[in-house]
Amino acid sequence: MAVEKKATLLIKNIGQLITMEGNIPRVGDSMNNLGLIENGGIAVAGEEILAVGKSDFVEGQAELAEGCTVIDAQGMVATPGLIDPHTHPVFSMTRANEFEMRTTGKSYTEISQSGGGIRASVRDLRQTDQAILTEKTKQRLDRFLKYGITTIEAKSGYGLSTESEIKQLEIIKNLNQTHLIDLIPTFLGAHEIPDEYRNNREEYIELIINEMIPAVVKDNLAEFSDIFTEEGVFTINESRHIQQAAQKAGLKLKFHADELQSTGGAELAAELKAVSADHLVYISDNGINAMAKAGTVGVLLPGTTFSLGGKNYAPARKMIEKGVTVALSTDCNPGSSYTESLQIIITLASLQLKMTAAEAISAVTVNAACAVNRQHNIGCLSPGYQADIVLWEMEDYRELPYHYGVNLVSRVIKKGKIVINRQNNRNVL
Numbered sequence: 001m002a003v004e005k006k007a008t009l010l011i012k013n014i015g016q017l018i019t020m021e022g023n024i025p026r027v028g029d030s031m032n033n034l035g036l037i038e039n040g041g042i043a044v045a046g047e048e049i050l051a052v053g054k055s056d057f058v059e060g061q062a063e064l065a066e067g068c069t070v071i072d073a074q075g076m077v078a079t080p081g082l083i084d085p086h087t088h089p090v091f092s093m094t095r096a097n098e099f100e101m102r103t104t105g106k107s108y109t110e111i112s113q114s115g116g117g118i119r120a121s122v123r124d125l126r127q128t129d130q131a132i133l134t135e136k137t138k139q140r141l142d143r144f145l146k147y148g149i150t151t152i153e154a155k156s157g158y159g160l161s162t163e164s165e166i167k168q169l170e171i172i173k174n175l176n177q178t179h180l181i182d183l184i185p186t187f188l189g190a191h192e193i194p195d196e197y198r199n200n201r202e203e204y205i206e207l208i209i210n211e212m213i214p215a216v217v218k219d220n221l222a223e224f225s226d227i228f229t230e231e232g233v234f235t236i237n238e239s240r241h242i243q244q245a246a247q248k249a250g251l252k253l254k255f256h257a258d259e260l261q262s263t264g265g266a267e268l269a270a271e272l273k274a275v276s277a278d279h280l281v282y283i284s285d286n287g288i289n290a291m292a293k294a295g296t297v298g299v300l301l302p303g304t305t306f307s308l309g310g311k312n313y314a315p316a317r318k319m320i321e322k323g324v325t326v327a328l329s330t331d332c333n334p335g336s337s338y339t340e341s342l343q344i345i346i347t348l349a350s351l352q353l354k355m356t357a358a359e360a361i362s363a364v365t366v367n368a369a370c371a372v373n374r375q376h377n378i379g380c381l382s383p384g385y386q387a388d389i390v391l392w393e394m395e396d397y398r399e400l401p402y403h404y405g406v407n408l409v410s411r412v413i414k415k416g417k418i419v420i421n422r423q424n425n426r427n428v429l
Contacts, residue, residue, distance in 0.1 A: 081150030
């Protein structure tokens with residue numbers, strides 16, 4: 001049956017068209033199902049996918065609008081735009097000094113306890129002008145886009161005061177309106193105990209609950225509330241108290257959980273029906289089973305373990321086998337994983353998490369969409385979905401983890417418009 005709308009963009013001769021049509025989320029063996037179409041085509045009408053299928057079929061069925069852009073993919077791979085479901089993009093000061101300290105034997109915990117880590121970023125952000133923060137964040141968004149990432153979740157968490165947390169969230173809100181990338185905002189006031197409350201953590205927790213959360217919700221600055229549930233940061237009971245208050249205020253929940261040791265963070269995330277629990281390096285078997293039952297997405301961050309020089313990675317294989325929805329993220333942040341490339345994360349997922357290339361692609365498309373509650377709009381190339389598409393300079397999708405350390409993006413299409421074109425070095429940034 002002929003399509004009714006006219007195509008404003010047609011991509012033909014796609015060697016491997018990875019649609020991700022099928023079960024959403026992808027769990028267990030279905031993570032290897034990419035909805036792959038050989039010699040595929042995509043028709044786009046405005047900002048939406050109009051049709052996908054064999055190239056000849058789509059070309060024959062789609063009526064082209066006047067001025068329709070036609071791309072001959074010449075056998076390249078096409079995927080949905082990548083989704084990064086866990087980032088900390090708003091900061092000014094980098095922490096390259098801490099990276100070097102770790103290479104000489106200092107641990108992340110030792111650096112943090114001596115006044116570095118998150119609190120160092122907090123001290124810097126509080127005194128940095130909003131315009132400077134905005135420009136530096138925009139530069140990171142530009143890099144995300146060049147590496148094929150079309151949507152990110154973006155956290156606050158380097159303010160740790162009502163004023164500075166709102167400053168970060170306002171930057172995220174403004175950039176979501178002006179930048180090509182879609183930003184999904186998360187409030188992370190419970191990222192650490194700031195310097196001025198080190199001897200009065202109860203008062204800071206009450207500040208989060210009674211002042212920060214109401215202010216964030218009043219101005220509609222966040223969709224999610226996140227918390228660092230970890231030994232030496234926020235306990236299980238404190239995390240439950242804060243997150244229940246956030247949930248009652250209307251925010252959906254995320255957790256930093258079981259990153260440095262098993263504390264029961266995954267179990268708490270499942271108990272509170274969180275959308276995701278992230279890190280999970282030391283998740284327990286009970287935590288895995290609880291997350292699988294609750295449908296809480298496990299967002300794994302192998303770049304963090306890699307950047308920290310760690311030896312232990314999250315038990316991805318066990319999580320997949322037990323039915324947890326697994327996603328991947330860069331954890332882009334200045335302290336423990338400073339990268340805007342999901343491509344290197346896919347390589348690390350293959351080598352260290354023992355995930356197949358197909359599982360990793362599922363984890364940065366449909367499953368990552370589930371981790372940000374956008375699974376009905378992005379992460380899949382299917383009629384009616386947003387036309388976020390990446391063309392890759394490869395003929396076989398398995399090259400994505402294999403051909404590492406370079407940017408394999410050919411073109412990025414965001415909402416039906418070509419915004420990155422590395423074929424002729426023309427970018428809309």
